[in-house]
Amino acid sequence: MTRRNTLLLIINTFFYSGFLFSQVSIPLSSNAQIIGSANTFDYDRFECSTTINTKENAFDGNLSTIFATCERSGGWVGLDLGKRHVITKVAYCPREDEPDARMLLGVFEGANNADFGDAIPIYMITEAPEKNKMTEKNVHCTRGFRYVRYVGPDDVKCNLAELEFYGYEDNGDNSRLYQPTNLPVVIIHTKDNKEIQSRSTYIKGFVTIISEDGTKFFNDSLEIRGRGNASWAFPKKPYRMKLYNKSTLLDFPAKVKNWTLINNYGDKTLMRNLLAFDLSQRFDMPYTPAGRAVDVFLNGEYKGCYQLCDQVEVKPGRVEVEEMQPDYTSFPELTGGYLIEIDAYAGDEPPERRFYSNPRGIPVTIKYPKQDELVPIQKDYIEGYFNTMVSKLYATNYTNSLTGYRSIIHTPTFIRHFLIGELSGNTDTYWSVFMYKKREDNLFYTGPVWDFDLAYENDNRTYPINNKTRWIYEDGGSSANGMPDFVNRLFRDPSFLQEVKDIYAEYRNKGVISEEELVKVVDLYEEELQQSQALNFTRWKILNEWVHQNPRVYGSYRGEVNNVRNYIKNRIAWMDNKLGYIPTAITDNLLSEIRIKTTSNEIHIENISSPIHISLFDLTGKLIKTERIQANHLLSVSKGVYLLQITDPDGKEIKTIKCVIP
DSSP states (O other): GGGGOOOOOEEEEEETTTTTEEEEEEESSSSSSEEEEEEEEEETTTESSSSSOOOGGOOOOOOOOBBBBSSSSEEEEEEEEEEEEEEEEEEOOOOOTSSSGGTOOOOEEESTTOOTTOOEEEEEOOOOOTSSOOEEOOOOOOOOOEEEEEOOOOOSSBBBBBBEEEEEEEBBOOSSSSOSSSOOOOEEGGGOOOOOSSSSSOEEEEEEEEETTTOOOOOOEEEEEEEEEEGSSSOOOOEEEEEEEEOOOOOOOOOEEEEEEEEOSSSSTHHHHHHHHHHHTTOSSOOOOOEEEEEEEEEEEEEEEEEEOOOBBSSSSSBOOOOOOTEEEEEEEGOOOEEEEEEEEGGGGGGGGEEOOOOTTTEEEEEESSSOOOOOHHHHHHHHHHHHHHHHHTTTTOOOOTTEEEEETOOHHHHHHHHHHHHHHHHHTTTTEEEOOOSSSOOEEOOOOOOOOTTTTTTTTTTTTEEEEOOOOGGGBBBBHHHHHHHHHHHHHHHHHHHHHHHHHHHHHHHHSSHHHHHHHHHHHHHHHHHHHHHHHHOOTTTTOOOOOOOOOOSSHHHHHHHHHHHHHHHHHHHHHTTTOOOOOOOOGGGTOOOEEEEETTTEEEEEOOOOOEEEEEETTTTTEEEEESSSSEEEEEEEEEEEEEEEEEEOOOEEEEEOOO
């Protein structure tokens, strides 16, 4: 008697959402219709077939027969159960004369539409199964499915000997769905399983996102296409998703339709963009893209660890400038808002949304208003205003605070953007630079930060970065035309250099930028990514290969992450030396409990237990103010660097402290 015809009852006891269930589970193939890929493969003739190695072999109870598809990827086999069933267990056996690793990363899916457009994974094979033996695995998913299937991993013709699904008839619920790792999982099915082959043409599909240990899920229709420039050429592709409904994903700030899936193929730590976003938040950039590592499945195939991330666009919760309309053709509406990108790839964009600055020929792409909403007069305005900015920067009197570059460039965001790029070692900082202009003022703001796959010592053109004496943008970094000289021009102004030093010192003094703090973030991401990175590098076997601009091959995930740790430790010291940073002293001795804090235009003197005298001097020694205080006190001052002298009631100096006001 074959296993298919044996009614073997199995009592499965399992926990879901804190409740105990006990159900009778049976093999489900006996009364089900076998479904799957029609085109199979005849290994004897080495040609495609419809009669040899067919889908029926996967459920015949014979470990010596095989199912093999004609296509090398995307092949599948499964069951139409007729009614919804909760699946409690799967069993499988590899083809006996082939490496058992052919089933590694094979995916079991459940669906309620015959085309599997709404399918979600219920189990993935993460260890190579034994030959000539059924491997059984429990399934932890409470949703009921009419259709179930096994999808073979990439490039293996779905080779297998036998399958079995166990479960019981029930509609089930969504109280616990499957996640292969601790990360959220993004599941995408395109209409008719179409391949995503274009960066310009969207195709329709459906997306499900499962998170919080399988207890929270989101789904919606979507359109999806490729994205990226150099990253689109990698085997692991990046994508852009457009949801049917505006939605907030994974508790990110924005409720929008457009999202990206960053592939991080050349970044073997899978965390460089996330580390840079953390830096951006630490430097108080007005907007930092939201991002989180996720596992991605596309049309039933595991694609690896990605980064679900904001699309850089003008929306509430993203780049927040005033929205434009095509009829905004006169002042003041014409003046904003705009989002532009200084873009080395601008030449690939349509002429109606790109320009080159006059003077200096800096390439610029207009990102907002969008191409189908941008009217010629708006393009003329923002192009002209950008030209004005460049002209002011290169004018003879460019350092004049009223008429020079500071009248049109918001230097606090430009400097923070610069510091994030240099601290992270991003060689692409000036290859692509986002800027935006609001209607409410005359300034170009810089940001958000973006694209850090080559940062943190991941570019052979600049390795080792910390052995260099000049900034990265001056020594090996890739830049859009005109940008190195643009930055050099700013640094020729001594007040700009001082502002760079002051802002850097502010965040160093706050303690948010330090070796300890930044390495701690690396540690946290390494722990979070452990399960997913193992699967990712099973799918993409590149840990021992040079990929993109990798300067070295470390051979292990731990080695890749240690490279980032070591870079950060050395980079902090390099930046301190380059910018002449001296830590702000903290009072000691009798007044060791006094705390000095600096914020914009303020010096806070706190935790005073007895009367003291304070005197504030500028760096020339000029006395700004002097007071006797005996409680928490606030000094209002303008931007600059000061020396705060503290003396006891008898006039004895306790400490002189350097205070940097951003």
